[in-house]
Amino acid sequence: MTSVEEVLTSNLYTQQTKKLYKIGEILGLHEDQLAALSTPERVIQVKVQIRGDGGVIKTFTGWRSQHNSALGPYKGGVRYHPNVTQDEVIALSMIMTWKNSLLQLPYGGGKGGIRVDPKALSREELEQLSRNFIDAIYKYIGSNIDIPAPDVNTDSQIMSWFLDEYTKISGKIDPATFTGKPVELGGLAVREYSTGLGVTHTAKLAADKFLGGIEGRRVIIQGFGNLGSYAAKFFVENGAEVIGVSDSKGGVIDPKGLDVKKLEEVKKATGSVINYPEGKKVSNDELLISDCDILVPAALENVIHKYNAPKVKAKLIVEGANGPLTADADSMLKERNIPVVPDILANSGGVVGSYVEWANNRMGEIIGEEEAKKLILNRMEMAFNAVYNKYNSLGDQDLRTAAMVVAVERVVRAMKIRGLI
Structure with missing residues (x-):
């Protein structure tokens, strides 16, 4: 097994625990408290x-x-x-x-x-x-x-x-036991695209802070499933330009821009975006290190690691997938001053959509699609602002650290009040 393969197959739990212990140092948590939080x-x-x-x-x-x-x-x-x-x-x-x-x-x-x-x-x-x-x-x-x-x-x-x-x-x-259901069974239409909507909205908020806005920014999305395809659509609606996408079989890049609707048609007809007629065919590895303004890894975990992080050319990374960056990659990108909007913030539109669906089921189906969409966007913006403010107050830390500090602090307070730590 090569060193790269070792990273790609490394234990995600170990990676997440490593990140938690870093937050524990900032918050002054002791070993027993960290054990309670990680177990x-x-x-x-x-x-x-x-x-x-x-x-x-x-x-x-x-x-x-x-x-x-x-x-x-x-x-x-x-x-x-x-x-x-x-x-x-x-x-x-x-x-x-x-x-x-x-x-x-x-x-x-x-x-x-x-x-x-x-x-x-x-x-x-x-x-x-x-x-x-x-x-x-x-x-x-x-x-x-x-x-x-x-x-x-x-x-x-x-x-x-x-x-x-x-x-x-x-x-x-009890339909509220599950979310992501069809509309006929108490689901909400917004849930189908809420994760992609949240990723794009968070990317827009981050681009406003770090890139001077999202208008005209070149976007690459690794992963063109439900999340990636909707994110691509919303990026275009927000004035950005999608120049590269991929799926499990490979990807395509065109600096002049890709037609998102045509990409969806090609994917549906042939099973892969690699059959898109224009642009350059690339591997997923190549896609991740291609030149762009915003990179959205929206496939699987650990795809950006210490071996390819030094080659990343994006100016901003927005994590669509869970855990697409290793802890080593985080450190390297921070040193290179490339902001990373972490998964727990960027792709949380899906769970906010689930929350709205769950609450709607319990209240008797009183929320419509447009109201649900506004609730998701407002909650995402509130969370982004909390993270950005914490990022500024912490000083020499990255956005993931700021997000984790905000999140872990709230759990720690609840556990302390309940006598659990």
Whole structure:
């Protein structure tokens, strides 16, 4: 294994704990307090079995990590991916704790995952898998306990199966137990694009502070799934120019600008943006170090690390994915004076959208799409301003440190009041 591969496959939980301990030094927290903050309250591992289309029993492993409930019920998505691990799920649940705290949402952090390649399953097998996962964890979730949502390779259809199975097995009609649902089941249309909307709005706020505005800025987006495609659309609406995008098969760059609508059509028709007819074909690695004003890594974790951080040419990085930068990359980019808007702020539009949906379900469906959109943008702006003010008051620190200080401080105060640390 090469040194780069070691970084790319390194333990995300170790990376996140390293970042937390740095914040602990700033806040003057002692070892026992940091242990309380980094250790999940509960991790559930389950065996999920399905009868495959050929009649063969297939067995998968699933997890739900419930990291911290000091501020409220656990909240976070469920991902289906062949490389999911327990440590990854724990790390992502920790990120959700800080994200929910930073946005001043009444939630703690949770995350779930099943180690599976969903593309290798038929629709019937995928439904079985989803229902059986809920069968295994239903005792530990609920609108006042733990609220799952979509994540990597899961969507509103899977949330529908989750909700239906939960209703059958628990006997509770409680749509607020899950967010990211279809509109017909109490979801909000804004939830479909809320993460992309939040990334772009945060990028605009950061560009105003660090680049003199977003108008005319050249943007590269690594990852052209739901988040990346909506972010591209909103960047264009805000006057920026998308010059590069990629997906798992590779990417395309055109300094003259890309047609976002055409990109979506090509992706839908051929399965990859790499088939876009104009521009230069590039790998994901090349894309990350290409010249641009704003870089949005919106794919998987640890894609910017100590081996490629020195080559990054972007003037501003906005984290669309969870944990796309390693701790080493953070330090290097700080030394190079390249601002990084951290994941817990930049991509939190999704969880704010989930919060609005959850609250709407509990209040009796009284919020419309435009009102929901305004709530998301206002909450994102409030969080950005809190982070930027903390960034200025801390002095020689980066935006991630400022965001983490704001988020961890709130959790620490709640835990102290409750006598937990």
